[in-house]
Amino acid sequence: MAGKTSVAVVFGGMSSEHPISCLTAANVVAAVDADRFDVVGIGITRDGVWTSWSPEQILALRAAEGLPEVTTEGHPTVGLQRFDDACHIVAAEAGQDPVRIDVVFPLLHGPFGEDGTIQGLFEMNGVRYVGCGVAASANCMDKHLTKVVLDEAGIPVGPYVVVRPHEWDDDRAGCLERIETLSYPLFVKPSRGGSSVGISKVRRPEDLVDAVDEARRYDPKVVVEEGIVGREVECSVLDGHDGATPRASLPGEIIVHDPDGFYDFDAKYLTGDSLATVQVPAELDEATRDRVQQVAIDAFRALGCEGLARIDTFVLPDGTVVVNEPNTMPGFTKSSGFPLMWQASGMSYPQIVSELLDLALERPLGLR
Known part of the structure; x- marks a missing residue:
């Protein structure tokens, strides 16, 4: 070799x-x-x-x-x-x-x-x-910690409630009371997970306990988020070379065809385009596109990301961009948003892979 x-x-x-x-x-x-x-x-x-x-x-x-x-x-x-x-x-x-x-x-x-x-x-x-270091990886994996870091940096996140293991075990009624301050529909998620595994969309209070228990099958810590009325827009970020500003791709949009559904595991990987479509690039006016890209870069930096990340956002009807969550090692399948967005931005799939390896090789070892 x-x-x-x-x-x-x-x-x-x-x-x-x-x-x-x-x-x-x-x-x-x-x-x-x-x-x-x-x-x-x-x-x-x-x-x-x-x-x-x-x-x-x-x-x-x-x-x-x-x-x-x-x-x-x-x-x-x-x-x-x-x-x-x-x-x-x-x-x-x-x-x-x-x-x-x-x-x-x-x-x-x-x-x-x-x-x-x-x-x-x-x-x-x-x-x-390739990719983020220890702290950024841990914070971005935990949906709760992500929101804490972004909120401290002044980057908008949606309303949510955290349900910790001891809280659900010792005071379930208190947890449900806190959750009821949110507006339905709700999304109940394992705090540390991805690909929509273990996530439930809850429309009625009577379904809430089962949804929390389902999320706890994958993570004892659960995040309950208020459903946000807005467009689901993603943006891929690549780090800059030698300390330069990170770069944001053209955004993509998740189009869910079922008004009562959401972008779950089946929609992402098993059913093709029948449940949802990733539209790349997203049909956004220039000002909105620029805001999405800037929020993605700001979130990347606030979270201490390195190498790459996909930042998932909601674009509200008034144009406000709210961060849903980051993904520090997004999928690279043929239908995955990260490579599709960079391909739409002018980079081929092999170029993306080489770029990620080059960014990793130029990064110093040890504390950064």
Whole structure:
């Protein structure tokens, strides 16, 4: 691999978004510039076993029946180890040479991958990686902490109530009383999750307890948000080089075809365009587009993001832009908003992948 940069693509993971991570990895590996980069794969099973995958095995995930998954069958167990002033992939079985890696592309969505946990492991092993650091990853993964940081920075967020584990266990009536200060419909969400897994749209008070219990299946901490009447507009952000201002793409808009529905897991990944459509670029006047882009950049900076993020917003009828949530490792499937928005802005899919790796490689190690 002399002369090329060694890239470890990490995918799968222990969250409910495991199969989406597998699809993302296959798309990214297909787009890596083979003249500049050599790919080695690390697939993490649902129960946390790290396994070795070749680029060809990752690409084959696109042809899997149903949703793909990382398995241990035919894939040796591996881990990371730092020595000789570099990070290496080391096989658990004796007799296999370690593989030095220059940069990691963690394509993990949700808890134990997008929440700062694996980012801390990379930091301790002294290896550069694509995406946000430990604190930004953790804050952006937690919908409650995201809102706290954005509110402190003066960036609008919608009305919400947090339900912590001990509060629901010790004073359910008090939690429900606080929630009833919000206007219906409500969205009940796991605080630390993504891809709309575990989210319920609640229109009646009598459905609230079941919705909270459903969210708690995925995270004991729950956020209840007041439904916002506005357009769902997303904007992708890429970091600037060498400290320059981050860059915002043309925004995209989520068009939900069912007036009583929302952009849930099925609409994102399983039903094509029948439930919802991602319209890129969004049909916005120039002033509104500029506001969405500026809010996305402001949120990116306030949250301490690095590398990339997708900032999801609502555009209210009066033109106000309210942040819904950030996504620090958005999907890279063929229908995912992040690459679609940058493609509409003039970057090809392979260029996006190379840009993210270049941003990671130029970033200094240690505290930043």
